[in-house]
Amino acid sequence: MSIVRTRFAPSPTGYLHVGGARTALFCFLEARRHGGQFILRVEDTDRERSTEAAVQAILDGMAWLGLNHDEGPFYQTQRFDRYRQVAEELVAAGLAYRCYCSKDELEAMRADQEARGLKPRYNGFWRDRKDPPPPGVQPVIRFKNPAAGEVVVDDRVRGRVVFDNAELDDLVIWRSDDSPTYNFGVVVDDADMRITDVIRGDDHLNNTPRQINIYRALGHTPPRFAHLPMILGPDGAKLSKRHGAVSVLAYRDDGFLPHALLNYLVRLGWSHGDQEIFSMAEMTSLFSAADVNHSASRFDVEKLRWLNQHYLKTLDPGAIAPELTWHLQQLGIDPTSGPAVEDLIVALRERVHTLKELAERARVWFEPLTTYDDAAVAKHLTPAAATPLTAARSALNAAEWTVAGVHRALESAAAELGVGLGKVAQPLRVAMTGTQVSPSIDYTVYLAGKSAALARIDAALGKCG
């Protein structure tokens, strides 16, 4: 089998959204699986809407996800000479022609066809016309689409899809402003870059027969195609800003791990039996475009959150530490001014779904405790709580300052008082955090550090009145 080459070809008109990210992931996996190449190409022929910032956002998104390309990024705006050359070759070969119709004429044509219930299409007015061109008109170049017969797309996910050439018209491949159009640029690029597998959103399925015809005119064998179903918002509508985060970098900012996002995305439209958790190695060895389903799916943040927590719980704390450090800084917390970030991760990762939440929950160990929840105080910092708190204080004062050491000290304090650990833990929890909710009491106390822990107990004792 020949080398597999795939490409991801976004147009830089916005950030990298989750749908694009999944397309990129599938392209990446398909290439990796076969030991082939993954190529990044920026389709920026629309000078109106393409921006430098968007290019950077896409590059950043890809880098964050670790979807590294082997070749590129290539920019279509740098290949205009090549497209022009190919377009002229087609004209010279009689496979394309110049069309002098004005935009107004074309619009009138369309309006007329629509009024008659027909599919709006160019009528081929200049296809075989030998008339002298009207003066002063900057022509476009149109591709001579075969008038009869059918085009078969053997799609790897859809199967065999047949289009009638009679449904297609002569599309513009070169604009009057001297630039190539999308359907022409992709074909030239994919051919030049020897792409073997085009994997893209199924909004391109209808373009495929036109592109296949261009491939043939160019004397190339079309690549294999795989059209992916769309990703919709939770409400089933097309994904948009309205749905909250759609940019992959927004997920980074919200505290998601890149691998959690990748794992979530790989299961959107693709599956391998009942398996939910996939390492990168498993994804690359198991993925196949042929196993992708046909229907659109909805983006469900709850499942992403579950996956994110799964990876928070199972990954090595050291691997997550840099990410948490970044999130702490985002909250204006100096990560060096409190407990070790690895300890925070171990203490909190079963209780949060994102790194952002983890960082927020960690705040209590970095800043002085000044606010107490009224209900917590009323319930647990009662006169009766003074005894267990005092016992805990002296036990802790003598304790070895490790999680296990703190745990032993509190157990023995409770045992000496002849009460359950809960009688000591709850007042202590309020003393440490001002609230009734925190990680297990040993971690909660340990993370405060010995002197701060004792000081917080003293403050709490003052409230037991």
Added chain:
RNA sequence: GCUCCCUUCGUCUAGCGGUCAGGACGUGGCCCUCUCAAGGCUAAAACACGAGUUCGAUUCUCGUAGGGAGCGCCA
């Protein structure tokens, strides 16, 4: 309007002619327990509809309905 695509629990999906229609997220209950979680067990929850083909259709075919895409000098 025309062409093409899609349709299994609320959501992601398994299924590839005969299954009690399986798993996961979420939701409810129980257990565990120093709070909250996490974990374990458990419950409710789906084949859009109608014809055919067949001994037998979730599965194959054709319709209908409902979604989506394309029909640009956007990509």
